[in-house]
Amino acid sequence: MKISITGGGISGLSLGCFLQTRGFETEIFEKHSVPGGLCTSWKKGEFTFDGCLHWILGSDSGSSFYKLWSELLDMKSIEFVNHDIRVAIELKENEDKYGNKVFLLYTNIGKLETYLLDLAPEDSVAIKSLVKLIRIIQKFEVPPMIENISRLQPLRMKMGMIKYLPFLVQFIRWKNETNFSFARKLKNPFLKEAFELLFDGDEVNLMVMAMPLAFYDKKSAGYPVGGSAKFAGRIADKYETLGGKIHYNTAIDKIIVEDNVAKGVLLCDGTSVYSDITISAADWHFTVFKALEGKFVDHKILKLAELKKLEVYPSVMLVSLGVSRDFKEHQHFFRFPIEKEYKSPDGTVYNRIEAHIYHYDPTLAPKGKTIIAMSFYTRNGEFWINLRNSDKEEYNRCKNQFATAMVDYLNEKIGGVKESIEETDISTPATYQRYTGNWKGSAQGWFPPKNLLALSPVSATLPGLKNFYYTSHWSIPGGGLPSALKSAHDLAQIIRLKYK
Structure with a gap:
């Protein structure tokens, strides 16, 4: 057939x-x-710029997706990087008790719990409740029985779903909890602001954070060396x-x-x-x-x-830099506030910047050099798509103006960026739409409900x-x-x- x-x-x-x-x-x-x-990834000069993967769910046996990937690939033959810190989030208003303005989201759950309790002992009940949720997720195969659709599951397997009752109880309890609603329960100002900024100021179901953390902790959500x-x-x-x-x-x-x-x-x-x-x-x-x-x-x-x-997942403006330094003194993934908000040509207003330094993947750049990528989400991707179709010269002017401003902000924050740039690449929603056909230039598909x-x-x-x-x-x-x-x-x- x-x-x-x-x-x-x-x-x-x-x-x-x-x-x-x-x-x-x-x-x-x-x-x-x-x-x-x-x-996807693409070459420019000596550098490989990546447009997708930060981690793969199922990189090791701690996730049910490992079984599916293993039907396609020898996963043990692939080198994965498992980060100690998922993201470093610099706050704008508050400091922790040590005078630090940066919140660290550790991937080791025990380390994360100790860190949170040390910073905010007054929030121990909420912290322990969140950690308990993550630990319970780890005890179960999520999603359950992933290898077979319902029609291929024997009755004994379906009856085994009863063991998921503790998970279901926790899921029902947390299903409407967002990072904002959880933050409102916290007394510590630093922790409260940190949870509000987990998704860069957006309100998102907290399970979207809890589930990946469960897999990070089990080393089953790593980054594949070599990229997308x-x-x-x-x-x-x-x-x-x-x-x-x-x-x-x-x-x-x-x-x-x-x-x-x-x-x-x-x-x-x-x-x-x-x-x-x-x-x-x-x-x-x-x-x-x-x-x-x-x-x-x-x-x-x-x-x-x-x-x-x-809703459709937001589109992305991706500014990628090939630089002559490795910047290993900085976290691989961090977000920070900017003093004066920036209004993009598409009308989106940004007051924070997200930067990703690929110094942990030596295959993307020559020795001593690395890639720095800055991602900016926008729900007005059609502005860039329409502008490129109607006025390519103005489109290029706008995207270069945007990239220049963002590089200036990054250079002001960590220093040494502008003089280290050897290659620059700017992807807009029009780029995503043109090369992949993805509707509205979206970076993924439907936004999680x-x-x-x-x-x-x-x-x-x-x-x-x-x-x-x-x-x-x-x-x-x-x-x-x-x-x-x-x-x-x-x-x-x-x-x-x-x-x-």
Whole structure:
């Protein structure tokens, strides 16, 4: 049985591998010249700039995702870096009792608990409650029974879910807790401000912090040395060794449909490629409303497209610098306030800066040098997309103006940056949209909803269309590699059940 897959990102590559091992004949059509989609890096001079990975959930056996990655790769052969400190957050208003303005989010839970209790003994009840939540998460496989979709789970396995009762009790207790609501319970001013700034001033469900911390502590959420493109390349290599074929520089225009049955894909060069099953692992909005012309939708899909059900993950302005120093005296990942807020050309106002120094990955730069990347989230990505389409000269002026201002702020903070710059790269939402096709230039997919237990509104099928399936990081809110991997694994099982 022949299957065509549109999109050579992590979901498309993973799905291709899973299907090849299950006896299907697949081929992938990728618009770009390299695999990976959003999981990408690129060379500029002596430097490799990375646009995706900071950590991978399932880098070791402490996470259930390790089992899925291990179906694709020899995870033990990959070198991972596990940081002692996830992020250093400089506060604007408050100092701790030692006169420090920087809050350290340790990845070792015991060390984090000791640190928090030392800083704020008056908040011991709240601190111990949070640590208890993280410890309970660690005792369970989350998500549970990840290897099999429900239809492949035997009754005994399903009955085993009763052991998750302690986790469920904690989840229900914490499901509506955000970093803001938790901060309001704290008495210590330093700790209160630190929790408010965990997500750079945004209010986010606290489970979004607690779950990764549970995995950091177990060394199962590490960074793969070599970065995003190298990691994606490993999966592409695996796919090709399994007999799969990737057509690079091959964009599709439409999905061929006859009598409400998907028959294959029409390439942008006019070539028709027919298959028994057609799968899109490309951008959700492109797939539904362009490749399929919006003909197979219902009320739920229209609400998604109108952003009435979920928000799209913010777009990113990414300013990357190749510098002639390694800056190892600084934390690898830190955020700090700026004295005077900066208004971006797209209207977004920034009063804090996030900087990532890759001095822990020697493969990205020559010895003694490194990469510094600054990320800035914006919900007005379409400004950059439209500006590039209408006035490229003004677009370049605006993005260079933005980058210059941000480099000035960073240089003022840590010193020695401007005179060390050898290469500069500026990615805007237009860059993300142009190279990956991701809707609105988003850096991921759907933003996580407040109810983390809610079922995903994105189905693997579309109403009224046969022999078609969908999978990508848009399939599960939150996006990222875990969503891409799990949705691909689930779909491979669905197809195997139906067609084998």
